[in-house]
Ligand SMILES: NC(=O)C1=CN([C@@H]2O[C@H](COP(=O)(O)OP(=O)(O)OC[C@H]3O[C@@H](n4cnc5c(N)ncnc54)[C@H](O)[C@@H]3O)[C@@H](O)[C@H]2O)C=CC1
């Protein structure tokens with residue numbers, strides 16, 4: 001099916017890394033961004049006005065706050081919205097389509113390794129999963145509540161993990177290591193630990209690393225003192241509440 005990507009900013013643009021192999025038209029309203037996209041993807045049709053939606057599978061990648069001002073014509077074959085928190089009910093009141101899906105990709109789409117959540121009309125499930133598999137791994141969820149939770153877990157978490165990466169670097173730099181080499185370590189570290197976590201339970205990995213009266217235990221105690229686990233639980237709650245507020 002023909003794809004129509006509406007909004008190719010940070011996330012829509014990242015998704016294009018995988019989506020560009022499809023028959024895809026991009027609608028982008030911000031002229032400087034159009035120029036960037038034309039350089040990156042010279043063969044893709046990029047327009048500034050939204051065409052009739054007839055015959056398209058639309059991927060809606062504008063900000064939730066812009067949704068109320070969106071004007072479209074025609075009935076799309078399907079809509080996949082990646083807008084955080086915008087419910088299926090709200091989506092149906094703002095854009096016409098035969099079927100609707102909510103999705104939550106993440107910035108790892110830049111390297112086609114997004115952990116992408118989907119929920120909505122089962123009639124569109126297979127096609128949506130196939131399209132979004134081009135940007136990484138897809139997870140079908142049974143409810144919008146889970147999608148709103150996954151918004152923190154996968155959509156926002158790249159920023160939180162980037163904070164952890166930067167904080168680890170700051171700690172090493174504080175002790176005298178050169179900044180640049182710390183980021184190379186951290187990228188290798190995250191890649192390696194991510195690979196291990198595919199088959200190892202996080203708690204068991206932690207136990208294997210932490211020696212009695214060792215260096216890891218000394219650092220772990222400080223992380224507990226700083227309420228790192230509690231902070232992540234609260235971050236997830238705040239993200240979930242913010243997502244829900246976008247449909248009020
Ligand atoms: N940034 C991220 O990591 C993630 C973002 N999302 C969701 O993706 C959506 C987009 O977020 P970002 O890409 O970060 O925002 P952004 O502001 O970078 O991109 C939005 C783009 O849409 C364009 N746009 C706005 N109205 C338009 C219209 N009527 N027609 C055509 N283009 C239009 C803007 O010019 C802009 O380039 C949001 O709803 C967000 O919740 C979801 C997962 C992760």
Ligand SMILES: O=C(O)[C@@H]1CCC=N1
Pocket residue numbers: 084151155156
């Ligand atoms: O911060 C946001 O609202 C978007 C949704 C998930 C990641 N970025």
